[in-house]
Amino acid sequence: MAQDKSSARKAYWRANLGLMGVLLAIWFTVSFGFGILLRPWLDLVSLGGAPLGFWFAQQGSILTFIVLIFYYAWAMNRLEARFADRLGSDDMPDPGAPAATQEDAS
Amino acid sequence: MSVTLFWTGFFVITSFALYIGIAIASRVGSTDEFYVAGHHVPPVFNGMATAADWMSAASFLSMAGLIAFSGYDGSVFLMGWTGGYVLLALLLAPYLRRFGKFTVPDFIGDRYYSDTARVVAVICAIFVSFTYIAGQMQGVGIAFSRFLEIPIEAGVVIGGLVVLMYATLGGMKGITYTQVAQYCVMIFAFMTPAIFISLQLTGSPVPQLGFVGNVSDGTPLLVKLDGMLTELGFAPYTDGSKSTFDVFAITLALMAGTAGLPHVIVRFFTVPKAADARKSAGWALLFIGILYLTAPAVAVFARTNFIETVNESVYDAETTALVVGESETPDWFHRWETTGLLAFEDRNGDGRIQYRADPETNEVTTLNRDIFVLANPEIANLPGWVIGLVVAGGIAAALSTAAGLLLVISSSISHDLCRKVLFKSMTDSQELLIARLSATGAVLIAILAGIYPPGFVASVVALAFGLAAASFFPAILLGIFWQRMSKEGAIAGMVTGLGVTGAYILTYKIFGWIPNDAEHWFLGVSPEGFGTIGMVISFAVSVTVSLLTPAPPAEVRELVERIRAP
Numbered sequence A: 001m002a003q004d005k006s007s008a009r010k011a012y013w014r015a016n017l018g019l020m021g022v023l024l025a026i027w028f029t030v031s032f033g034f035g036i037l038l039r040p041w042l043d044l045v046s047l048g049g050a051p052l053g054f055w056f057a058q059q060g061s062i063l064t065f066i067v068l069i070f071y072y073a074w075a076m077n078r079l080e081a082r083f084a085d086r087l088g089s090d091d092m093p094d095p096g097a098p099a100a101t102q103e104d105a106s
Numbered sequence B: 001m002s003v004t005l006f007w008t009g010f011f012v013i014t015s016f017a018l019y020i021g022i023a024i025a026s027r028v029g030s031t032d033e034f035y036v037a038g039h040h041v042p043p044v045f046n047g048m049a050t051a052a053d054w055m056s057a058a059s060f061l062s063m064a065g066l067i068a069f070s071g072y073d074g075s076v077f078l079m080g081w082t083g084g085y086v087l088l089a090l091l092l093a094p095y096l097r098r099f100g101k102f103t104v105p106d107f108i109g110d111r112y113y114s115d116t117a118r119v120v121a122v123i124c125a126i127f128v129s130f131t132y133i134a135g136q137m138q139g140v141g142i143a144f145s146r147f148l149e150i151p152i153e154a155g156v157v158i159g160g161l162v163v164l165m166y167a168t169l170g171g172m173k174g175i176t177y178t179q180v181a182q183y184c185v186m187i188f189a190f191m192t193p194a195i196f197i198s199l200q201l202t203g204s205p206v207p208q209l210g211f212v213g214n215v216s217d218g219t220p221l222l223v224k225l226d227g228m229l230t231e232l233g234f235a236p237y238t239d240g241s242k243s244t245f246d247v248f249a250i251t252l253a254l255m256a257g258t259a260g261l262p263h264v265i266v267r268f269f270t271v272p273k274a275a276d277a278r279k280s281a282g283w284a285l286l287f288i289g290i291l292y293l294t295a296p297a298v299a300v301f302a303r304t305n306f307i308e309t310v311n312e313s314v315y316d317a318e319t320t321a322l323v324v325g326e327s328e329t330p331d332w333f334h335r336w337e338t339t340g341l342l343a344f345e346d347r348n349g350d351g352r353i354q355y356r357a358d359p360e361t362n363e364v365t366t367l368n369r370d371i372f373v374l375a376n377p378e379i380a381n382l383p384g385w386v387i388g389l390v391v392a393g394g395i396a397a398a399l400s401t402a403a404g405l406l407l408v409i410s411s412s413i414s415h416d417l418c419r420k421v422l423f424k425s426m427t428d429s430q431e432l433l434i435a436r437l438s439a440t441g442a443v444l445i446a447i448l449a450g451i452y453p454p455g456f457v458a459s460v461v462a463l464a465f466g467l468a469a470a471s472f473f474p475a476i477l478l479g480i481f482w483q484r485m486s487k488e489g490a491i492a493g494m495v496t497g498l499g500v501t502g503a504y505i506l507t508y509k510i511f512g513w514i515p516n517d518a519e520h521w522f523l524g525v526s527p528e529g530f531g532t533i534g535m536v537i538s539f540a541v542s543v544t545v546s547l548l549t550p551a552p553p554a555e556v557r558e559l560v561e562r563i564r565a566p
Helices: A002-037 A052-083 B002-025 B031-039 B043-054 B057-068 B071-099 B104-111 B115-148 B152-202 B221-231 B244-260 B262-269 B274-310 B331-337 B371-379 B384-422 B428-451 B457-470 B472-481 B487-510 B527-548 B554-564
Strands: B342-344 B364-367
Touching: A002 A052, A002 B071, A002 B244, A002 B554, A052 B071, A052 B274, B002 B115, B002 B152, B002 B384, B031 B152, B031 B262, B031 B384, B031 B428, B043 B152, B043 B262, B043 B274, B043 B384, B057 B071, B057 B115, B057 B274, B057 B371, B057 B384, B071 B104, B071 B244, B071 B262, B071 B274, B071 B472, B071 B554, B104 B115, B104 B262, B104 B384, B104 B472, B104 B554, B115 B152, B115 B262, B115 B384, B115 B428, B115 B457, B115 B472, B115 B487, B152 B274, B152 B371, B152 B384, B152 B428, B221 B274, B244 B262, B244 B457, B244 B472, B244 B527, B262 B274, B262 B384, B262 B472, B274 B371, B331 B342, B331 B371, B371 B384, B384 B428, B457 B472, B457 B487, B457 B527, B472 B487, B472 B527, B472 B554, B487 B527
Parallel strands: none
Antiparallel strands: B342 B364
């Protein structure tokens, strides 16, 4: 049982890291990529008068960031629900857990 | 002007009454409520409060004007001050919330099992927060003096007392709900003139879309602006002058700095669960995004309007006869001239204003970029109440940020320094008293700093971000994602990051030992972007030192396991 829990934790953490990796790659691409490094090429195309690279630097990246965070929040809730039965967070036999309560902290 | 004065007074007094009312309704009696609002703040409200906490007087009053005159280069602020939220939501906030305590030094002290690390973190937190708060108080004073005809000192004192009242009474709980109200005031104040100007220039009631809209003859607004600027000898708006590497470095430093600023991080301690911390980061960025997607539009509108109404206009119609097709210099230009922030010198004596890139022929000799957000309602001929609203919005932006910073200072002193290091046997109520006293002390210092601003305030904002990026960000990130990181590694990393970044910025911006220009910069990185280099050095030092020193004890590995588990 404990074995199962520890492997479930590892699987959960790996899934989380994988998701983060993809989202951070998008984060990097829209801002540092489209908005900065690839701008000379993107600027050849224009969007409503705004060269595309310039638009990504001033508006497009921000819009993407908002979507990324909401997607991550949603995907993590789904991931946690999927692992919930294998990883009950309430009955964690973790010695570190009690120190987490606010009473202990203050 | 008296109509404007009436409405400004009306909005400022009404908004202050609202903030104080909220403070009285949310008095607190425990440290838990004082530091983190009892972990009871719903994610949407926390998102709104974070947005107000984060958007300072600089975001509200200065950013659009700054972008208007730097074009593409201004993008570093837009990307840098929003992209940090992605880092926060993915890499830091949920884990710090699960850690479950009160402050950033709390996490550093526990994760690195060391009071030395905790004290280093306290020093960083206090230093970063004070550099920031002085600018906010100054912003309040300027808004008061220019629009309410009150001396700047009195304005700073009034603003300070209002913050003091709700911060000491309600702690984080009071601050949170006043910030929600302040967000509403500031976003309404920012959007109202933006919507009207967008309608006038592009016919679009959504200024965020007006940015990529067309002017009345069908030309896209940005194409028109680029054309006007090149004709006057300027670089096109959509082109930048900074080097690509420097733009990259500044953007990254601002992003990591945002994610590492203690007053932002601590907002995510106030929500009930880790899942709420993620969601709340999304709401925060959405609320920030409403303003940040509008700011580049306001910037384009302001620059276009400025050129169209000021350039080649007849300065004084009483002495110079108007030729057909010419127009008079608008009234707002004359009004702002009296403040000294705008100046005209008729070099060629033709009675008309020539606005040019070439300093030899340019006749707009002084042009302070900070005036544009405040002057916008006048430029667009909006009624006096809109100006009053914008002033109240600017004050809301400054006060909400000041309050968040104040709480970081007070909790660093009362909780991290007194309770955790100096007097470990203190009771909860003694700690609460010290928290209130240190908040009071911090306000008094902030008031003094606002009245007698140290000359370097403007340039130390770069320092605050650079230091946060080079100290807190690597220490917290590695603390969560790398179990092997030891206390020696963390302390060495934070101290080197701080030292290197601090020394670089001091050298160029404050003491001026080496000329502050691209030729003399290390690798061509400006002081604003040096936080990125400092961060890389801090990461490298942390990892090397950790590998050379003993691994952290078992309790710490368990702590890391726990904050990672769902």
